[in-house]
Amino acid sequence: MSNTLLVHWPDGEAARFSTLWLRDNCQCADCRVIQTQEKRFHIASVPLDYQPSQIEIDDSNFVITWPEGHRSRYSRDFLVNCSAPQRADWQPWPPSFMPTGIDFDAFLEDKDAAIEGIQAFLKDGAIRLLKAPTAPNTLEALSRRLGPIRELLFERIHNVQVDPQGYNVAHTNLPLPPHNDFASYSWPPSVQALHMLVNEAEGGLSTVTDGWAALVSFRETCPEHFDTLTQVNVPFREFDEHNETFAVAPMIQLDALGAFSIFRYSNQLMQCLNPMDPTTSAFYEAYHVLSSRILSGDFTRSFRLNGGEMLLVAAHRVLHGREAILSAGKRHLQDAYFEHDNVRNMLTVLSRNYD
Numbered sequence: 001m002s003n004t005l006l007v008h009w010p011d012g013e014a015a016r017f018s019t020l021w022l023r024d025n026c027q028c029a030d031c032r033v034i035q036t037q038e039k040r041f042h043i044a045s046v047p048l049d050y051q052p053s054q055i056e057i058d059d060s061n062f063v064i065t066w067p068e069g070h071r072s073r074y075s076r077d078f079l080v081n082c083s084a085p086q087r088a089d090w091q092p093w094p095p096s097f098m099p100t101g102i103d104f105d106a107f108l109e110d111k112d113a114a115i116e117g118i119q120a121f122l123k124d125g126a127i128r129l130l131k132a133p134t135a136p137n138t139l140e141a142l143s144r145r146l147g148p149i150r151e152l153l154f155e156r157i158h159n160v161q162v163d164p165q166g167y168n169v170a171h172t173n174l175p176l177p178p179h180n181d182f183a184s185y186s187w188p189p190s191v192q193a194l195h196m197l198v199n200e201a202e203g204g205l206s207t208v209t210d211g212w213a214a215l216v217s218f219r220e221t222c223p224e225h226f227d228t229l230t231q232v233n234v235p236f237r238e239f240d241e242h243n244e245t246f247a248v249a250p251m252i253q254l255d256a257l258g259a260f261s262i263f264r265y266s267n268q269l270m271q272c273l274n275p276m277d278p279t280t281s282a283f284y285e286a287y288h289v290l291s292s293r294i295l296s297g298d299f300t301r302s303f304r305l306n307g308g309e310m311l312l313v314a315a316h317r318v319l320h321g322r323e324a325i326l327s328a329g330k331r332h333l334q335d336a337y338f339e340h341d342n343v344r345n346m347l348t349v350l351s352r353n354y355d
């Protein structure tokens with residue numbers, strides 16, 4: 001293989017490395033900005049067919065001398081660490097799953113409780129915070145653990161109550177099928193917090209649906225339909241008289257390795273696909289099969305969210321919804337949005353402060 005280097009360790013193990021990767025990842029003080037630990041060396045400063053002049057190997061390191069005399073040392077531990085997977089693992093819900101409940105005050109004040117809550121959130125994509133205040137805008141306090149609020153149009157803290165002037169089906173007493181919010185943004189908010197201030201209504205149970213678990217089963221049983229939903233652009237729109245949000249994206253977005261990145265699913269915000277486009281019919285078959293699976297209940301858990309309780313969802317994975325509100329008792333929910341990157345940052349920072 002051209003432009004690779006086969007290294008034989010003295011114990012007999014062999015490993016092959018990209019030559020340009022090796023040059024790019026020299027850890028020496030000339031190739032890094034020591035103050036910030038950032039990379040200083042630039043790959044375009046060497047030719048495409050760059051090759052070592054000399055290699056020296058011992059049990060746990062090898063040293064390359066490059067044509068200009070620059071020397072790069074690589075420890076075996078460093079090379080092993082670099083090959084570890086870089087994405088956090090999520091896990092589909094077991095049959096008995098209900099979102100973990102954590103005391104609201106403990107989540108904010110106690111490091112152990114915060115770490116436990118964030119770890120459960122990253123694994124399950126949903127947790128509940130219990131015994132929270134019922135004052136409006138209490139969601140602002142979550143910034144301490146979740147990072148800054150992701151502001152979107154309409155409101156900073158969104159109010160959901162039955163409202164004849166409301167801009168969204170959530171403001172009626174109709175059931176809300178599983179969905180994620182703001183599919184009409186090209187980067188929809190990746191964390192949503194729902195805070196029940198008061199819930200005296202009958203019905204209106206909250207639901208969470210493990211969208212990624214549904215996609216795993218969909219990909220296994222209907223791979224062609226799955227592929228279709230990664231390939232067809234779908235328009236989504238949310239608007240009122242002051243705002244107009246619109247995005248076009250496939251329902252299922254994957255990373256370069258095929259792992260789930262964003263599942264965008266909102267019956268209420270989805271707009272007309274082009275009826276003349278020949279892919280529309282294939283899209284609709286795939287969309288029907290997936291939607292039947294989402295609505296089957298197999299991936300959904302429902303529970304009553306009482307006044308003073310919050311639900312946090314990883315919104316690119318977990319869909320939320322609610323059953324129909326049956327009586328007109330007072331019910332007031334507030335929503336705010338955060339970003340998953342910032343939540344993961346908090347876990348790193350909290351864990352680091354321990355050491």
Ligand SMILES: [Fe+2]
Nearest residue numbers: 170180181320
């Ligand atoms: Fe919603």
Ligand SMILES: [Zn+2]
Nearest residue numbers: 026028030031
């Ligand atoms: Zn160097």
